[in-house]
Amino acid sequence: MKIGCGYDVHRFAEGDHIVLGGVTIAHSNGLAAHSDGDVLIHAICDALLGAVALGDIGQHFPDTDSRFLGADSRDLLRRVRSLVARTGYRLGNLDSVIIAQAPKVAPHVEAMRGNIASDLCCGPDRVSVKATTTENLGFEGRGEGIAVHAVCVLERIPTEG
Ligand SMILES: [Zn+2]
16 A cells, blocks of 8 residues: 655635635635635645655646646546556545634535545545644634645555456
8 A cells, every 4th residue: 555645735815715625615715726726635636646656736737837727626636546546556545634714614524525535436435524723823723824634545456357
């Protein structure tokens, strides 16, 4: 098996919603990004790519490339899944933690797990999403942005026969 970790941060900017795990959540700000700013999916992509030593999301989908302007991060996640599959591995399980003072993300966690599991062609029992605040400490606590940590284990895809 292989293990990978990912970390991503996006700062808040003008806007009225954020996208986390493919779920649109109304908020008093948006997240600054070249793509849809889905900081959860970006951290998960980096964990998956890291596990097979394929670099990071910025190398595969550079923010200098206009093809990825406003990109649907779930599409990037599906592309990462195929890159990983080409190396002979698939998701064993992943765990993640969203660090945000606001908005409240807990009510959306099940929908996020469903989206991510669907994009990774696995059951939601393999995908864990958790959320925490920082008791108002640090940049997340001051409401300046959202950070996500993700770790994953990959298992070898069984060969026929
Ligand atoms: Zn990102």
